[in-house]
Amino acid sequence: MxxxxxxxxxxxxxxxxxxxxxxxxxxxxxxxxxxxxxxxxxxxxxxxxxxxxxxxxxxxxxxxxxxxxxxxxxxxxxAPAHGTHVDDHDLPLARIEHRLHALGLDAEAYGARTGLALVAEPAALAFAGFDRYRRPLWLRPAAARAWHVMQDAARRDGIALEAISGYRSHDYQLAIFERKLARGQTVDDILTVNAAPGYSEHHAGRALDISSPGEPPAEESFERTAAFEWLQANAGAYGFVMSYPRDNPHGIVYEPWHWCHRG
Structure with missing residues (x-):
């Protein structure tokens, strides 16, 4: 078999x-x-x-x-257990630091200004089911387990929670920047809506963008849904917090859809 x-x-x-x-x-x-x-x-x-x-x-x-x-x-x-074992260590950060410099982004100054830290990618991730678009969803094992338990609890309360995205690599975030730069946007413009490559919580495999059926992805309108109301009341019990509320100190736009597993 x-x-x-x-x-x-x-x-x-x-x-x-x-x-x-x-x-x-x-x-x-x-x-x-x-x-x-x-x-x-x-x-x-x-x-x-x-x-x-x-x-x-x-x-x-x-x-x-x-x-x-x-x-x-x-x-x-x-490696003997590469198919079944999640190796709980992180990849080195040197490569992303070099690529940030190539973008003309001073990593130290950006970190000091935003209060965000460079986020390492995990060496392995657990399969956490599928997202709204039937793409495999990858998370760290603890976050994957918490997501399943929280999703099931919401379902019992008549609330459908859909994952829009989970883990994203440094390369994925770099590609977002490169596409927007090619369309004429400046790095400063992009940083108002996207964390710099290497600084997104998605890199760590702990963050989820969440929506509900019929709702557009990653839109502020999510805050008016029953799903968001349920998350506000219950997500903390499963270790999830909303990372970027209004007027957050990092200068990132309000993201009611973005929740991170902090354990």
């Missing part, structure tokens, strides 16, 4: 995804992924590089062995 792992193994440049949770972009890739346990996925653009199958590593992208970070990914793949 083929192993169906439920852990996302994280390395600085490449993620090891459980193959059964991925959707292939081509028929050729689909056939390979159907035989695989894990897929090496490049973080900066989501491209599939190679698949781990019973026959060994099968190529999904030409010249993938020359990819930055592939050696670290292969070492992680060879």
């Amino acid at each position: 083929r192993i169906r792992p439920t852990v996302l193994v994280n390395t600085p440049e490449i993620e090891l995804w459980p193959a059964h949770l991925l959707r292939a972009r081509s028929n050729a890739n689909a056939r390979v992924i159907a035989r695989a346990t894990h897929v090496l996925r490049r973080k900066r653009d989501g491209r599939f590089l190679a698949a781990s199958t019973a026959a060994g590593l099968e190529t999904l992208a030409w010249n993938w062995r020359r990819e930055a970070g592939v050696d670290a990914a292969l070492r992680a793949l060879a």
Whole structure:
């Protein structure tokens, strides 16, 4: 019987995804992924590089062995419990510090101004079900357990809570900035609505953007829903807090949808 792992193994440049949770972009890739346990996925653009199958590593992208970070990914793949065990340590921050400098963003000054700290990515994350869009939701194990318990409790009270997003990598946040910069926005403009790459609570695998059926994602109108009222009254019992209320000291816009598991 083929192993169906439920852990996302994280390395600085490449993620090891459980193959059964991925959707292939081509028929050729689909056939390979159907035989695989894990897929090496490049973080900066989501491209599939190679698949781990019973026959060994099968190529999904030409010249993938020359990819930055592939050696670290292969070492992680060879670890005995990579498919089932969540290794509770964080990845180093040096790489994101270098990339912030390339954006022209002074990390030390930004941290001092906002009161936000650089957030490390976890080395592995637990599968926490699916979000509204049927994408796999990844969180640290404690946050995943708390989310399931809280979601079930809300359901018993007649409230449907939907996850919009959970863990996001530094590369994902960098891509948001790069797209907005390409559209002519300035870094200062972007920082009014997005935390700088490396400073988002989503990087830690503890934060969730939450909505309810029929509500647009990440909109202030969420505060007028029964779901938000329920969260205000009950989320603290499950370890979740709303990170960015109105007039928060970090200078981030009011985000009634953003809740972080603090234990």
